[in-house]
Amino acid sequence: EPEVTQTPSHQVTQMGQEVILRCVPISNHLYFYWYRQILGQKVEFLVSFYNNEISEKSEIFDDQFSVERPDGSNFTLKIRSTKLEDSAMYFCASSDLTDEQYFGPGTRLTVT
Amino acid sequence: GQQLNQSPQSMFIQEGEDVSMNCTSSSIFNTWLWYKQDPGEGPVLLIALYKAGELTSNGRLTAQFGITRKDSFLNISASIPSDVGIYFCAGQNYGGSQGNLIFGKGTKLSVKP
Numbered sequence A: 001e002p003e004v005t006q007t008p009s010h011q012v013t014q015m016g017q018e019v020i021l022r023c024v025p026i027s028n029h030l031y032f033y034w035y036r037q038i039l040g041q042k043v044e045f046l047v048s049f050y051n052n053e054i055s056e057k058s059e060i061f062d063d064q065f066s067v068e069r070p071d072g073s074n075f076t077l078k079i080r081s082t083k084l085e086d087s088a089m090y091f092c093a094s095s096d097l098t099d100e101q102y103f104g105p106g107t108r109l110t111v112t
Numbered sequence B: 001g002q003q004l005n006q007s008p009q010s011m012f013i014q015e016g017e018d019v020s021m022n023c024t025s026s027s028i029f030n031t032w033l034w035y036k037q038d039p040g041e042g043p044v045l046l047i048a049l050y051k052a053g054e055l056t057s058n059g060r061l062t063a064q065f066g067i068t069r070k071d072s073f074l075n076i077s078a079s080i081p082s083d084v085g086i087y088f089c090a091g092q093n094y095g096g097s098q099g100n101l102i103f104g105k106g107t108k109l110s111v112k113p
Helices: none
Strands: A005-007 A010-013 A019-024 A031-037 A044-050 A053-057 A065-068 A075-079 A088-095 A107-111 B004-007 B010-014 B019-025 B031-037 B044-049 B055-058 B061-065 B071-076 B085-092 B101-103 B107-112
Touching: A005 A088, A010 A019, A019 A031, A019 A088, A019 A107, A044 A065, A044 A075, A044 B101, A075 A088, B004 B085, B010 B019, B019 B085, B019 B107, B031 B061, B031 B071, B044 B055, B044 B061, B044 B071, B071 B085
Parallel strands: A010 A107, B010 B107
Antiparallel strands: A005 A019, A019 A075, A031 A044, A031 A088, A044 A053, A065 A075, A088 A107, B004 B019, B019 B071, B031 B044, B031 B085, B055 B061, B061 B071, B085 B101, B085 B107
8 A cells, every 4th residue: 555655764963953854755646745743742734735836834834944846756844954842753744636644654853 | 723622632441442532623624534643653544524414434433524514523433452542633624725634632542451
């Protein structure tokens, strides 16, 4: 069964450093998303991406965040200058023309 | 912004018992989705609901989209130990583009063998 994959599974970085989180969405899906989940809390929407552009973003997704689909398979989330409060699980999700979003296993980002 | 109230926060049940959890919102949603999350993993889609009043089953799971479009419930029948995890409801509302999901805070289910 097709699934969303994410790398790395765990990323440790120092405050102020740039990180890039990578995702490979399900191959025939058209819509891509990033969500985050701070430990013990609910999942929060960051950004959605369709047709090579951002279609929606939340207040969390400020100028420090960017997304890119550099080729036909990868979807990346970049945080330019990480802060301690960026520590969280980051989930990529994808969907086709339905509303059913399928999530990847997540990347645990730890900012020290 | 839109918020979902999910209850109960946690449940401790005996294996074999039925479980019921629900989500309510002050806003209308076009779609309700139910996910299960195991520790350290991503949410796994269980059921998607698209129409007000719709009742959908997936094995021992049954979910309904409330008539008012502001609520949904999930039932699990004859619980088993592998049902342990956190169950999240998520609502979706969109205009011309595919919309983001708004998640509830989750119901943590513990099952005693």
